[in-house]
Amino acid sequence: MIEYIPYIAVVAMVFIGLYAVVFRRNLIKIVIGITIIESGVNLFLITLGYRGGGIAPIYTSLPAGTTYPEEMVLPVPQALTLTSIVIGVAVLALMLSLVMHIYRKYGTLNVRKMRRLKE
Amino acid sequence: MSSMSKIVRTMTNILFPLTMIFGLYVIAHGHLTPGGGFQGGAIVASACALLVVTYGSRWVLGRIKEKRLSTFESIGAVSFITLAFLGLVFSMVFFGNFLAGSNLLFGTTPVTGSTLADFNTGGVLPLMNFAVGIKVVTGLFAIVLIMAYASSTKEWNS
Amino acid sequence: MTPLEFLIEQSPALIVAVPLLGAFLTSLIGRVNEKARNIFALFIVCLTGVLIAILASDVLTSGPRLYVFGAQNLQVPMVRIIFEVDSMSIFMAIITIILALVALVYSWSFLKEYDGLDKFYTLALLLITSTLGMELTGDMFNFFVFLEISCITSCALIAFWITEGEALEAAFKYLVISSIGALFILFSIGLLYAQYNALNIATLASVLQFSFVDKIILVLLVVVLAMKAGVVPMHMWLPDSYGRAPPSVILVIMGATLASFYGILRVIFTLYGEVLTTTMRFNLPMHVLVGWLLIALAVVTIIVGVLMALIQSDFMRLIAYVAVAEIGYMLLAVGTGFAAWGTAYATTALHGGVLHILNDALDIGLLFLVAGAVYYVTKKRLLDDLGGLARTMKYTTVFLLIGLLAVAGMPPLNGFASKFLIYESVYQLNPILAIVAILCSILMLAIFVKVFYAAFLGPQRNITASTGLKEAPRSMLIAMGVFAAAAIFIGLFPNYVLDTLVKPAVSALLNHADYIGMVIGGV
Numbered sequence: 001m002i003e004y005i006p007y008i009a010v011v012a013m014v015f016i017g018l019y020a021v022v023f024r025r026n027l028i029k030i031v032i033g034i035t036i037i038e039s040g041v042n043l044f045l046i047t048l049g050y051r052g053g054g055i056a057p058i059y060t061s062l063p064a065g066t067t068y069p070e071e072m073v074l075p076v077p078q079a080l081t082l083t084s085i086v087i088g089v090a091v092l093a094l095m096l097s098l099v100m101h102i103y104r105k106y107g108t109l110n111v112r113k114m115r116r117l118k119e
Numbered sequence: 120m121s122s123m124s125k126i127v128r129t130m131t132n133i134l135f136p137l138t139m140i141f142g143l144y145v146i147a148h149g150h151l152t153p154g155g156g157f158q159g160g161a162i163v164a165s166a167c168a169l170l171v172v173t174y175g176s177r178w179v180l181g182r183i184k185e186k187r188l189s190t191f192e193s194i195g196a197v198s199f200i201t202l203a204f205l206g207l208v209f210s211m212v213f214f215g216n217f218l219a220g221s222n223l224l225f226g227t228t229p230v231t232g233s234t235l236a237d238f239n240t241g242g243v244l245p246l247m248n249f250a251v252g253i254k255v256v257t258g259l260f261a262i263v264l265i266m267a268y269a270s271s272t273k274e275w276n277s
Numbered sequence: 278m279t280p281l282e283f284l285i286e287q288s289p290a291l292i293v294a295v296p297l298l299g300a301f302l303t304s305l306i307g308r309v310n311e312k313a314r315n316i317f318a319l320f321i322v323c324l325t326g327v328l329i330a331i332l333a334s335d336v337l338t339s340g341p342r343l344y345v346f347g348a349q350n351l352q353v354p355m356v357r358i359i360f361e362v363d364s365m366s367i368f369m370a371i372i373t374i375i376l377a378l379v380a381l382v383y384s385w386s387f388l389k390e391y392d393g394l395d396k397f398y399t400l401a402l403l404l405i406t407s408t409l410g411m412e413l414t415g416d417m418f419n420f421f422v423f424l425e426i427s428c429i430t431s432c433a434l435i436a437f438w439i440t441e442g443e444a445l446e447a448a449f450k451y452l453v454i455s456s457i458g459a460l461f462i463l464f465s466i467g468l469l470y471a472q473y474n475a476l477n478i479a480t481l482a483s484v485l486q487f488s489f490v491d492k493i494i495l496v497l498l499v500v501v502l503a504m505k506a507g508v509v510p511m512h513m514w515l516p517d518s519y520g521r522a523p524p525s526v527i528l529v530i531m532g533a534t535l536a537s538f539y540g541i542l543r544v545i546f547t548l549y550g551e552v553l554t555t556t557m558r559f560n561l562p563m564h565v566l567v568g569w570l571l572i573a574l575a576v577v578t579i580i581v582g583v584l585m586a587l588i589q590s591d592f593m594r595l596i597a598y599v600a601v602a603e604i605g606y607m608l609l610a611v612g613t614g615f616a617a618w619g620t621a622y623a624t625t626a627l628h629g630g631v632l633h634i635l636n637d638a639l640d641i642g643l644l645f646l647v648a649g650a651v652y653y654v655t656k657k658r659l660l661d662d663l664g665g666l667a668r669t670m671k672y673t674t675v676f677l678l679i680g681l682l683a684v685a686g687m688p689p690l691n692g693f694a695s696k697f698l699i700y701e702s703v704y705q706l707n708p709i710l711a712i713v714a715i716l717c718s719i720l721m722l723a724i725f726v727k728v729f730y731a732a733f734l735g736p737q738r739n740i741t742a743s744t745g746l747k748e749a750p751r752s753m754l755i756a757m758g759v760f761a762a763a764a765i766f767i768g769l770f771p772n773y774v775l776d777t778l779v780k781p782a783v784s785a786l787l788n789h790a791d792y793i794g795m796v797i798g799g800v
Contacts, residue, residue, distance in 0.1 A: 077467070084463055094432060095449070102446070106442060193302075
């Protein structure tokens with residue numbers, strides 16, 4: 001049971017984030033919702049990459065006596081997560097700067113009060 | 120917001136060089152330990168963000184211009200891709216590691232097994248980490264600086 | 278090894294690397310000289326075009342190509358980062374580079390009076406890079422990375438006119454929608470990796486079991502990519518951003534949109550092609566079910582796109598809704614081809630659909646450029662504010678006529694060639710679908726006749742006394758002329774394009790075993 005808790009957390013985070021994006025009207029809260037979804041997906045990838053009893057794939061820092069690399073973890077999910085974090089930083093910066101411009105333009109962060117693009 | 124209280128400034132003066140050195144260490148040892156260009160760059164950029172928070176964005180902008188930061192950012196990106204192209208030239212494959220095993224810069228073949236890490240290994244990987252580090256430091260610093268400056272000016276709120 | 282052979286060998290990597298290098302060099306060159314920067318950006322795109330042409334001639338004569346990064350000999354390509362180029366990928370790459378080239382020529386004079394152009398060129402080249410990467414890659418995760426780069430760059434480009442609140446709104450909406458979509462793609466990639474310990478498309482396709490989780494992954498991938506392609510009911514970002522971005526930006530973003538459509542094709546035909554054509558469900562083969570679902574989406578897309586275009590008063594927004602409808606035609610052809618897998622008319626439908634990708638790029642691109650020229654001259658967006666432009670903008674009027682006839686599928690222009698193939702094959706699947714498609718096409722003609730009448734005929738309005746109305750500048754006319762000439766050429770000789778480019782692309786889609794065998798080494 002205990003090993004399913006991260007997956008439950010993943011699902012919860014994705015749905016909390018989606019809730020924030022869909023139902024909140026404040027732009028900052030929408031941005032926060034997206035970052036929550038992103039953290040959920042990252043948690044999912046990291047949980048996939050976890051191997052019980054595995055060691056980090058650094059050849060020069062193996063524990064003494066272990067020469068064979070079978071216990072080493074293939075770090076693909078970790079690499080994916082890092083890439084996704086980097087992309088997340090870029091998206092977050094871009095979104096926040098857009099929010100700043102929108103706030104300067106309309107003087108509000110409420111989605112309802114600023115909608116000019118209709119249909 | 121010009122600058123914060125004396126306590127904050129003193130702590131920043133102590134912490135800034137330490138954070139800086141730690142970040143540079145993470146960049147430099149990217150091919151040996153967990154970390155690398157992006158992670159170390161983020162640490163260095165957070166040190167720079169500390170400066171922005173403590174002394175205010177105007178003070179920082181008086182010392183380094185945003186244009187220069189974005190020039191360095193472009194230089195970092197260009198040198199990363201140039202290294203990949205050099206791999207194409209020297210080892211006939213894009214992103215080829217042409218320095219590995221050449222006994223030149225970072226060219227020593229590492230000893231396998233449980234040994235102390237040899238810094239002079241890794242071929243082009245450390246160089247690529249440096250390029251990414253430059254790009255990430257300047258890029259993140261520019262983002263933080265511009266955002267701080269833009270949200271502190273008066274005409275922004277009109 | 279001669280230099281040319283070396284170039285052919287390395288071209289898949291270079292096609293992505295050259296614009297990437299160019300993107301960062303342009304901003305450095307822009308510090309020195311602005312004109313040199315424009316020339317350099319054009320040069321980079323031309324160079325990429327030459328590389329694509331070299332690779333295309335190689336792929337079309339000697340089959341798909343595999344490129345493994347960082348390895349001198351091709352050991353175990355399953356676990357490496359690979360690019361896999363077949364005729365379909367290279368067909369999309371050609372479309373992308375044509376759009377990019379015309380967009381840069383057009384923006385030479387269109388964007389002259391705006392500042393911040395260093396960043397515009399950097400972002401445009403990055404967007405071209407990511408679009409080409411999406412089309413050439415053979416790796417799911419790389420596909421995600423390039424998709425995210427295209428999200429970020431196109432969002433920044435949509436907000437080019439940053440002083441207008443609508444542009445900001447459109448950009449924010451686009452970024453929210455596409456980043457959530459991209460996160461779900463990452464989620465499904467994680468699910469795939471968890472099941473099969475592989476990330477490249479060919480290996481995944483060969484081991485796919487079509488379990489329950491795989492069905493969820495299929496739905497996630499197709500829905501997100503359809504959203505990025507602008508399929509109704511996930512189309513709402515498209516009219517906003519197309520209606521508010523500068524036309525030269527729209528062309529480059531359109532390349533990315535079509536690349537997402539290519540992603541749908543890749544997922545359905547290559548990744549799930551084997552399991553969908555062999556699995557049964559509800560006493561029907563899965564491909565019939567999936568095909569009919571796509572057809573349903575396509576019909577809704579066509580009808581909604583055309584009906585919404587009818588009531589628009591903003592010129593660019595109107596064209597954007599027509600672009601939505603055009604995506605529907607492609608999806609209709611693909612759905613038909615998939616539902617009737619194995620029959621002769623399925624191949625015809627796919628020929629029509631794939632040719633329509635090219636025609637859509639040319640026709641809708643031409644119309645956006647015309648709308649941009651009108652905006653450049655009059656600074657007005659609403660059709661009610663325009664009038665009598667035909668008297669001063671003679672060439673632009675001719676280009677608009679070519680564009681509207683081509684979009685509506687009138688012979689002898691290119692739209693006719695592809696739409697005729699689509700009607701013909703869809704009629705054999707179900708006549709009602711063909712009738713709906715033809716009716717909507719006629720409605721499109723009516724919409725554009727209205728535009729033509731309102732904006733280009735009638736009394737001249739809002740002539741500013743100081744400048745008067747002129748013809749558009751030369752570089753914009755050249756850009757429009759290229760598209761118009763291509764539209765006429767494809768309309769007159771459709772078989773030439775069909776035989777050289779489209780038929781190899783469709784056969785590459787249908788023979789997914791070749792694509793998989795490139796990596797696995799014989800299935």
